[in-house]
Amino acid sequence: MRIPPNMALWKTVGNGTLEGISRVADLDASKLTITLSKTLKPIPHHETMMFGNIMSDHMLVAEFDPEIGWSSPEIKPRGPLSIDPASSCVQYGTTVFEGMKAYIGPDGEPRLFRPDMNMARLARSAERMALPPFNTDQVLALIKQLIIVDRRWIPLFSGYSLYVRPTITGTQIGFSVGASDHATLCIMLSPGGPYFRSNAKPTSVLAVSETVRAWPGGTGGHKVALNYSAGFLPLRAAQKQGYDQVLWLLGDDMKVTEAGAMNVFVVVARDDGDIDLLTPPLDGTILPGVTRDSVLALAKAHTAGETTLPGLEIQNSQRVRLHAQERSFTMAEMVQWSTEGKILEAFGAGTAVVIASIGKIGWKGEDLDLPVHEGGLGPIAKALRTRILDIQEGREIWKNWSILVTDL
């Protein structure tokens, strides 16, 4: 039997029970309706834009009902939703989300960076939270439509962009502990600059082991709301001590994991004159970051001679050889490398921060000081940041990483 194109086979997700197969509507971008705001907000000066505090004029909303499927998506003026305080998202934190950025290229056209990776991760996150499924191609099409509607909100300054936050949240009403079979997709846009206010100054992190961000068998490898809020109290304590972020450790051996808002990289000098670029592996406790993946891929491409990262052309009459590796390392190793003068750089990578230098790690009441570089970033971090921004902002083509928003 042929299924109409806007219908799909879903497993209806009952309250904790798979209740068989029914035929309900899939998310369908062709059914989008647009209700424009009657008054458009003035766009603040870009230097006043802190991360995630200014919202564009519109948002996109679609709702999933297990009997009906996904509603026709709607772009409408941004504002509060009518949400029951007994709903799953408020009571049990059943939210998954993504962080993406839109940029204006030299051709004046809006672009997105590797959105396929975000869409795949969003689908995995939703499955992990037992939320209803959806067609990720349709989500991406809707994101593009929303960006087109609000494209005047994309800042034109390098390092600035329009942050895109697709959110899917459980809206089943009731206190029973189990999966939500109702959900709301909400896509919001927020113009902004660097995550850390002073990008020239290296960030400082406090290494924390008493509280943990994620653990084996947990949700650290997914982009789910619940990975974040447990870190707010330790973050506040760290900020009170003068650090920007928490560096989350794990296990008796104090493995370095990530910093919550960013994946962590360390650049270590090898005895053979080459350079190791290390980041913890995706063992389920680490967010599989898009920027993390891009850093690894670009470093490998550089070393393979497929491209040359800016500033890393020739040093000491030979090409800088970067060995990008996903492997665990501990705070003890960090201290040892630091003592031996082998740590050349440390930096965080993430959609919000892009690449942010780490200048200091608080640890056991002392500070592990890392090399300081003029302008904040060391040569490796700078090369990667420059190249990633060049690709993101459409000045450089690399594989199919940057796509045109207007390609619907």
Added chain:
Amino acid sequence: MRIPPNMALWKTVGNGTLEGISRVADLDASKLTITLSKTLKPIPHHETMMFGNIMSDHMLVAEFDPEIGWSSPEIKPRGPLSIDPASSCVQYGTTVFEGMKAYIGPDGEPRLFRPDMNMARLARSAERMALPPFNTDQVLALIKQLIIVDRRWIPLFSGYSLYVRPTITGTQIGFSVGASDHATLCIMLSPGGPYFRSNAKPTSVLAVSETVRAWPGGTGGHKVALNYSAGFLPLRAAQKQGYDQVLWLLGDDMKVTEAGAMNVFVVVARDDGDIDLLTPPLDGTILPGVTRDSVLALAKAHTAGETTLPGLEIQNSQRVRLHAQERSFTMAEMVQWSTEGKILEAFGAGTAVVIASIGKIGWKGEDLDLPVHEGGLGPIAKALRTRILDIQEGREIWKNWSILVTDL
């Protein structure tokens, strides 16, 4: 300087930073306003009440703003709230809550069970989620007021009650990863019966170690939203295999922790003829349940001769001696005790379930069958459940555990 009674010294919680002391309004039950619903809903037959799916007519709402403090609380018709989809609770799951129950005593008056324990836990949970502080006496006073308004919703049948769900959730708007300095208190009421539909039939649990509910350094010892949603997918998988709940294990040695909706107890025969009543200790991975605490206290009081639990008067010409102990035990121990015929009973304890017999533990593809007792509950579980319900429903006085709602 004297501070007016309705003002308090708060540390204003900025976005991740303590910004010093300011003077804002505390939660104040004396400022309560009540707007009654124009039409009251019919109360469904009590046998149709599943846990948490029916709501009473009203709810209580108060809001915290860091510049103003807590708003005047309001009782109003229950329904959706206006919640920004960019707010902390939706984006980062910053909700804490409590589960309590109201009963009608033989005197016709509504009662609560040990609400001081819930209030203390609510304050600890809010602190852990970096939410604004509040006066717990005022929260309890507001809970009482709401119960009085909706007292017709308290079922009159033993084992049934009015479930009380105080919720505090972060309502700061923005995507920055950090503490919410805005919050909403919402108290809701839901009449219901036993959490598991058939209380006479023992519940079955599937022991799970691949996914983990809580971890040392995590939030398992607090009543926070994020402890629950990560368990929805494993719960659905367990229910698909025919089990009612997940039994969460932890660590390489597969320690038994809890079942998510309930704490776990096992009754083990000792070589000296006495009985061990074991439950895992509060090491930060276990919810400090009010029913758990009550079970331990009543068992100790029984063995100390301060009271005699019903049905445990005299057996084999001596009093049943229960040794209530908080200590870790593993699945291997459970299997060994079971093989040796030493497990007399296993049960879960929690506000929602009260005491629920566990008849089967799925483990490594097999079932560990536990003793089956007529009517579902073994003699120890039955004694505890009977006594706890007698106290909760006001038929028996024990310490100050049951309090009158009308004592404002």
